[in-house]
Every structure is written in structure tokens, then in C-alpha cells.
Amino acid sequence: MTNPAQPAAPASRLVSDQGLDDAVLPFAVEPLDLRGRVVRLGASVDHILVQHNYPPPVARLVGEAMALTVLLGSSLKIEGRFQLQTRSDGAIDMLVVDFDAPDRLRAFARYDAEKLADAARGGELLGKGHLAFTIDQGTDASRYQGIVALQGQGLEEAAHQYFRQSEQIPTKVRLAVAQSVTGAGASWRAGGLMVQFLPSSQERRRQADLDPGDAPAGLVYETPDEDDAWTEAKALAATIEDHELVDPTLSSERLLYRLFHEPGVKVFEPRMVRDSCRCSxxxxxxxxxxxxxxxxxxxxxxxxxxxxxxxxxxxxxxxxxxxxxx
The missing domain is CATH 3.90.1280.10 (HSP33 redox switch-like)
Incomplete structure (x- = not known):
């Protein structure tokens, strides 16, 4: 018998095979205490990259940064701005992506052509510097910034460091960028997946303590056992291939079903994204x-x-x- 005081659970439905570009799809895998989002960028990322005519290595990194920014910025509940910015001594010395909630995206990068040529021979695109995530909701009191040191790692690993240090939420991020070639020509695409372990028990979220850098010599940090659900979630997320994140014929729903059909995955209403500059x-x-x-x-x-x-x-x-x- 259904309890009339409780809302009825949403009915299950067939997985949609309709691909939806320039959209963020939130989802939950309740048996594993997971929440996450999938982003697929098509015309928006292509327009931004083409109008700047970036060399391919720069275009790919900017595309990754756009996908990561949308994954993080789309969590804003109210209007505001989420910004990703890097400053480093690498070939790309500055990269900025703005996400103005609920749906506006813009980006640019500054690079050194000589260093970029060195990067093609094994040098670093980002090099040493910092990556900053800034949330600005319109007042100084509500401005928040998290900073991660760049030591030559990519954006995926930098995002993992950010969540370990600042948010202390077990998080797995996957990013991919590619050029899709069809009869109509070549176009840039970007995709991303983020899964987070959010059990009701804080104890189950515990991660290894971070080294503060000034601890006494010989101090041993307690390393808590990783929760089985999070171990399984990471293993499933690790199976995703780059081409699956950017395949225009593979819907986000079908991708999630491939990953989490055994425990079961629930999707929510997608949010659309568009490239739009606020200059005037x-x-x-x-x-x-x-x-x-x-x-x-x-x-x-x-x-x-x-x-x-x-x-x-x-x-x-x-x-x-x-x-x-x-």
C-alpha cells in the first residue's frame, strides 16, 4: 500500500538515445551514494575555439577547462559567476573560463608560441604556477576562492587536488576534447564526467590526512580504509573512454547506463549551456x-x-x- 503522505517515486523509463549537446545532465547512483554530472559541449566550445584560432594543443586544453568549469559552475543554485583561471610559466601562461549561472560560458587563453613549440617536444603546457577556482555571487561577503598549485599536472589531477584540499569530498573527474569530422567539416567537441561520494555519514567520507608541510619528522598519518562503495564507483568511472565523452551519437543517458546499469542510475532535468560574452x-x-x-x-x-x-x-x-x- 502506498503511503499517501509520501510522494510517489518517479517511474522508470527507457534510456534516451537522443544526444543533447551544450547541456549538463545531473545524476545520482543511490546504492553507491553517488551524485554527479555529465557535460557535453558541441557548438558552444567549437565557436569559442574557432573564433580564437588556437593551435590544437591550446584548443584542447581550453576545451578541457571549459568542460571542467561547467561541471563545477553548474552546481550554483542561484545566479552568480564561477571562474577557472590558471597562471603559470608554461606555454599557456594564462587561461580563463567564466561560467555565468545559469548558462553563459566564455573563455580565452594566452600562450607563448616558442614555448608551445618546446611543449610539442616534451615541454609543459601549464608548467608551474597556480589554478584558482572563484565563486562570486555579487558581494564581497559571498566571494570564495580555492587555489591549487600547478606542478606540471593536468586539469583532471588539479581538480582532484582541489577537492581533496578544499572541499574534502571524494571526487573523480574525467575530461576529453576532440575534433569531430563529418561531411559538414571538422568541429571541436568537449565532454566531462564528475562523480562525488556523498554518504550521509561523514565518517564514510574520510580521506587520508594531508601533509601540512611542517609536521615533525617521522609523524605517521592515519590512512582510513576506503569505503567499498567509493572503490566500486571509481573503478566504474575509470572504464570510460575519451571517445565516449565526445561521441555525438552517444547520449549522456546511454553513457551513464553503460557505467552504472548494475547499481542503477537516476537522471534529472538537463541544464542547457551557451557561449555568450558579457562585453558590450x-x-x-x-x-x-x-x-x-x-x-x-x-x-x-x-x-x-x-x-x-x-x-x-x-x-x-x-x-x-x-x-x-x-
Whole structure:
């Protein structure tokens, strides 16, 4: 008999084979106490990468960063901004991805062509520096930033370090980027999977203590046994192939079913994502007004105008210096 005080459980349905690009699909594997998200980026990542005309190694890293940013930023419950930023001494010395909740995405990277050539011979794209995750909900009081040291590791491992250090949530992240070639030509695609172990018991979430760096010599840290459910979840997530994350013919639901059909997986409503820059004529004009008259004079080009190109969307705008006269 159904208890009338309790809502009826949602009915199960067939797995959808319809692929959905530029979308985040939240899911839960309740028998394993897992929550997660799958992101598939198509036109949005392709438009951003093509308009910047990045070399393939740069394009792939920017694509990975976009997928990771959407995986993390789409958890925001209210409007706000989630930003991923790297600064390093590698070939890509700066990379920025903004996710404006609920659905706007933009990105750009700055790279050194000579170092990029060295990276092709075994050098590092990111090198040494830091990766910062910033959540900004519009006020100073609600701004949060987590920082991970970059020592040549990729974005996947940097994300794992972030969750171990800052969130202390057992987390597994997978990222993939590729060019899809069809009769219509080549286009960039990116995909990502994130699973998190979120049991009701905090004791079951325990991970090995982190070395603070100044502990007495010989101190032995307790290493708790890993929960069996999390061990199984990581093993299942590790079976995913890069091509599965970017395959336009494989739906996110079908992918999740492949991974978790034995314990059972529940999906929720997807959230759509679009590439969109927040730059505008008025915003840039307001920015230029913050410069001194002398600084604006130095910006005037041969045509007598002040030209500004947005780093994110590459849109070029011109302004008449007379518009800034008092």
C-alpha cells in the first residue's frame, strides 16, 4: 500500500538515445551514494575555439577547462559567476573560463608560441604556477576562492587536488576534447564526467590526512580504509573512454547506463549551456572612463579612434575620444 503522505517515486523509463549537446545532465547512483554530472559541449566550445584560432594543443586544453568549469559552475543554485583561471610559466601562461549561472560560458587563453613549440617536444603546457577556482555571487561577503598549485599536472589531477584540499569530498573527474569530422567539416567537441561520494555519514567520507608541510619528522598519518562503495564507483568511472565523452551519437543517458546499469542510475532535468560574452559597448565605455585623459590619449590609433578588442569573444569596437570629454 502506498503511503499517501509520501510522494510517489518517479517511474522508470527507457534510456534516451537522443544526444543533447551544450547541456549538463545531473545524476545520482543511490546504492553507491553517488551524485554527479555529465557535460557535453558541441557548438558552444567549437565557436569559442574557432573564433580564437588556437593551435590544437591550446584548443584542447581550453576545451578541457571549459568542460571542467561547467561541471563545477553548474552546481550554483542561484545566479552568480564561477571562474577557472590558471597562471603559470608554461606555454599557456594564462587561461580563463567564466561560467555565468545559469548558462553563459566564455573563455580565452594566452600562450607563448616558442614555448608551445618546446611543449610539442616534451615541454609543459601549464608548467608551474597556480589554478584558482572563484565563486562570486555579487558581494564581497559571498566571494570564495580555492587555489591549487600547478606542478606540471593536468586539469583532471588539479581538480582532484582541489577537492581533496578544499572541499574534502571524494571526487573523480574525467575530461576529453576532440575534433569531430563529418561531411559538414571538422568541429571541436568537449565532454566531462564528475562523480562525488556523498554518504550521509561523514565518517564514510574520510580521506587520508594531508601533509601540512611542517609536521615533525617521522609523524605517521592515519590512512582510513576506503569505503567499498567509493572503490566500486571509481573503478566504474575509470572504464570510460575519451571517445565516449565526445561521441555525438552517444547520449549522456546511454553513457551513464553503460557505467552504472548494475547499481542503477537516476537522471534529472538537463541544464542547457551557451557561449555568450558579457562585453558590450556600454561596459567598455565605462571601463575607458576609469582611465585618465592622458592614458586615453595614448590609446588613440592612426584613425583617430580608440580601438578595443574583447579578449574573450574577439569583438572589436571603436570609440571616439570626444565621447570622454568632460
Amino acid at each position: 559597448q556600454d561596459r567598455i565605455k565605462a571601463m575607458l572612463r576609469r582611465f585618465t585623459p592622458a592614458e586615453r590619449t595614448d590609446m588613440i590609433g592612426d584613425n583617430g579612434k580608440i580601438g578595443v578588442t574583447c579578449e574573450f569573444c574577439s569583438t572589436y569596437r571603436e570609440f571616439d575620444p570626444k565621447d570622454f570629454d568632460e
